[in-house]
Amino acid sequence: MHAELSIDRRPWTQVDRAGAGAADPLGVDGVKTTYVRNEEIYGEGEPSAFVYRVLSGVARTYRILADGRRQISEFFLPGDVFGLEAGIDHSLSAEAVSDCVLVAIRRSHLAERAGRDNGTAHKLWSLTLHHLGRSEEHMLLLGRKNAAERVAWFLLDMAKRIPAQGQVDLPMSRQDIADYLGLTIETVSRTMTQLQDDDLIALPSCRRVMLSDRTGLADLAA
Amino acid sequence: MHAELSIDRRPWTQVDRAGAGAADPLGVDGVKTTYVRNEEIYGEGEPSAFVYRVLSGVARTYRILADGRRQISEFFLPGDVFGLEAGIDHSLSAEAVSDCVLVAIRRSHLAERAGRDNGTAHKLWSLTLHHLGRSEEHMLLLGRKNAAERVAWFLLDMAKRIPAQGQVDLPMSRQDIADYLGLTIETVSRTMTQLQDDDLIALPSCRRVMLSDRTGLADLAA
DNA sequence: CGTCTCATTGACACCCTTCAAACGAAGTGG
DNA sequence: CCACTTCGTTTGAAGGGTGTCAATGAGACG
Numbered sequence: 001m002h003a004e005l006s007i008d009r010r011p012w013t014q015v016d017r018a019g020a021g022a023a024d025p026l027g028v029d030g031v032k033t034t035y036v037r038n039e040e041i042y043g044e045g046e047p048s049a050f051v052y053r054v055l056s057g058v059a060r061t062y063r064i065l066a067d068g069r070r071q072i073s074e075f076f077l078p079g080d081v082f083g084l085e086a087g088i089d090h091s092l093s094a095e096a097v098s099d100c101v102l103v104a105i106r107r108s109h110l111a112e113r114a115g116r117d118n119g120t121a122h123k124l125w126s127l128t129l130h131h132l133g134r135s136e137e138h139m140l141l142l143g144r145k146n147a148a149e150r151v152a153w154f155l156l157d158m159a160k161r162i163p164a165q166g167q168v169d170l171p172m173s174r175q176d177i178a179d180y181l182g183l184t185i186e187t188v189s190r191t192m193t194q195l196q197d198d199d200l201i202a203l204p205s206c207r208r209v210m211l212s213d214r215t216g217l218a219d220l221a222a
Numbered sequence: 223m224h225a226e227l228s229i230d231r232r233p234w235t236q237v238d239r240a241g242a243g244a245a246d247p248l249g250v251d252g253v254k255t256t257y258v259r260n261e262e263i264y265g266e267g268e269p270s271a272f273v274y275r276v277l278s279g280v281a282r283t284y285r286i287l288a289d290g291r292r293q294i295s296e297f298f299l300p301g302d303v304f305g306l307e308a309g310i311d312h313s314l315s316a317e318a319v320s321d322c323v324l325v326a327i328r329r330s331h332l333a334e335r336a337g338r339d340n341g342t343a344h345k346l347w348s349l350t351l352h353h354l355g356r357s358e359e360h361m362l363l364l365g366r367k368n369a370a371e372r373v374a375w376f377l378l379d380m381a382k383r384i385p386a387q388g389q390v391d392l393p394m395s396r397q398d399i400a401d402y403l404g405l406t407i408e409t410v411s412r413t414m415t416q417l418q419d420d421d422l423i424a425l426p427s428c429r430r431v432m433l434s435d436r437t438g439l440a441d442l443a444a
Numbered sequence: 445c446g447t448c449t450c451a452t453t454g455a456c457a458c459c460c461t462t463c464a465a466a467c468g469a470a471g472t473g474g
Numbered sequence: 475c476c477a478c479t480t481c482g483t484t485t486g487a488a489g490g491g492t493g494t495c496a497a498t499g500a501g502a503c504g
Contacts, residue, residue, distance in 0.1 A: 063362045065444050071365040073358050086351035092358060115340050122336075125347045128354060129308035135357040136295050136314060140285045142364035143293040143404030147460070174483065182365030184461060189484055205469090206483060222287050369492070396451060406493055411452055428451055428500085 024053055026081070027120050028110050030103035035059075035096035042083070044093045050104040051083040052076075057100020058171040061092040062179065072180040074134065075172065077161050081127055083107075097172045142182045145222070150181040151191045153221035155201065159211055168209045246275055248303075249342050250332050252325035257281075257318035264305070266315045272326040273305040274298075279322020280393040283314040284401065294402040296356065297394065299383050303349055305329075319394045364404045367444070372403040373413045375443035377423065381433055390431045 024030045032055065035041060041052065041059060052059070054076050061082055062072040073092060076082045085091055114121040141150055154177065159168045170177070178185045192209075195201045200217050202210040211217060246252045254277065257263060263274065263281060274281070276298050283304055284294040295314060298304045307313055336343040363372055376399065381390045392399070400407045414431075417423045422439050424432040433439060 063358065065362070065366060067444075069366040071362040073361055084351065084354075086348065086355045091355055114344075118337055118340070118343065121340065121343045121347065125343065125350060126308065128347060128350045129306065132306075132350060132354045132357065133308045133313055135354065135361060136285065138361055139295055139357060139364055140287070140293040142361055143401075144287060144291040179365075185483080186462085186485085187460060190460095193484075407451080408453085408494085409492055412492095415452075 024103050024105055026051075026053075026105060026110065026113075026123060027117065028105050028113050030105035032101060032103055034099070034101050036099050037096055039096045041094035041096060041102070042090050044090055046090050048083065048085050048088060048090045049107055051081060051107055051110055052094075052102045052104055053081045054078050055101040055103060058097040059094055059100060059102070060097050060172070060176060060180075061094045063092055070179045071182065072176060073138075074131070075176075075180065077171075084124065084128055084131070097176060147181075147183055147187050147191045148194065149220055149222055150183065151177075151188060151195065152200070152217045154181055155195075155209055155211065156214070156217055156221055159214075166210060168211065170207045170209060174206070246325050246327055248273075248275075248327060248332065248335075248345060249339065250327050250335050252327035254323060254325055256321070256323050258321050259318055261318045263316035263318065263324070264312050266312055268312050270305065270307050270310060270312045271329055273303060273329055273332055274316075274324045274326055275303045276300050277323040277325060280319040281316055281322060281324070282319050282394070282398060282402075283316045285314055292401045293404065294398060295360070296353070297398075297402065299393075306346065306350055306353070319398060369403075369405055369409050369413045370416065371442055371444055372405065373399075373410060373417065374422070374439045376403055377417075377431055377433065378436070378439055378443055381436075388432060390433065392429045392431060396428070 030053070035057075042048070042050075044063065056078055059076040059082065060072050061074055061076070062070050064070045074082070075097065082094065083090075110120070110124065114124055141153055145153070155168060158170060162168055162171075172180075174185045174188050178188045181188065183191075192201070192203060195217075196203050198216075200211075200213045200220070202212050204210065252275070257279075264270070264272075266285065278300055281298045281304065282294050283296055283298070284292050286292045296304070297319065304316065305312075332342070332346065336346055363375055367375070377390060380392060384390055384393075394402075396407045396410050399405075400410045403410065405413075414423070414425060417439075418425050420438075422433075422435045422442070424434050426432065
């Protein structure tokens, strides 16, 4: 990895000291805001005025079809940034998966600083490239993988992103997982059970997953 | 659309005068290269040394699984730019869909210029955001749409991107379309026939599509 | 005209969805 | 402390949409 292209993923909470008005790692002041579970952060079509960094909790962005079919495009964990979009209006909606605290950074301030400071401009670009890389991986999953491969990939990805050893506490519901993986809630549930029967994982509770056989999961995830 | 976020999509051929060594709209010298149909432009895992602009013809980027399943992430038409990735190595492969001419722009030159010139930096970022927006749309398609909706969306998208009126001359094979839409070649073929039976399109030849009912197609594409 | 490649069509199988019911955990009120 | 409710998850049975396998058809080219 290029050092200059790497992304700072430290949960910002750890260095937060000032609350509202403190500078984000992107170098621009933001306002700390709390959202409760399932609360809307922004909606598709609304003006895209802010970029958000997650301090605690988890957020999701998604698109929805007229008949209610939903595709979650990404989950955002502490340290992650979302809300960067091409147009002046949001083409995605965003909601809180769990109660969460975000820093909202005014997009115009960010643009202004990026115009002056190459470092900020470069960070924003890197962040966008990182998202693009993940969405390409996501497309491969949605277009070409079966249910077991999708779920195995998802669990490994979550284990990578959530700091903990040997287990994952999933922050989202089965419905969220299904809408992220392009499956139904029933298929996700059945697949989890199957992975458990195959001794690849254990499920002490429905939100807690022990990865008993990471190699086996990785083989599946392809 | 922000004027500053808009993308210059003019086919560069129209302003090309010097051949190799001429400056791209991105402001950096590039080398014009010709590729024949199905020729590899770069492979997954190779060092990512160049960014490409299509002058003529069409290119595809894709990822492939160990057993050969392929997901095409995007087609690139004249004027389009591809090859921008987060890491130092390509995470996608790229090939020529048809014989095509590309300008290869050295990434290090681009990075150097972006470091000096905010305009270039901003163009690169906008381009990346544009790709990200498209890939989010693509994820919705792959995760939640059925075959008819996928094909209808694809035809409308191609009609938008390929200048012509009332008809589209598809530059790619059914296999390419299938791998882009997350379907099989047989399903694409059957769906095209079905759309024709429903009087939404006409197929004078397998590469030429007349969009007889754009409204009906748009309703389907959702 | 023969060959090669790609596209279309048909028959059948299977993975995932749909519909439905049971189960379990968490919270509330008696 | 225990019914009761609510919400989310799991499990079952059945159906459908898409994949697989195979054969036929249609252009392109020599």
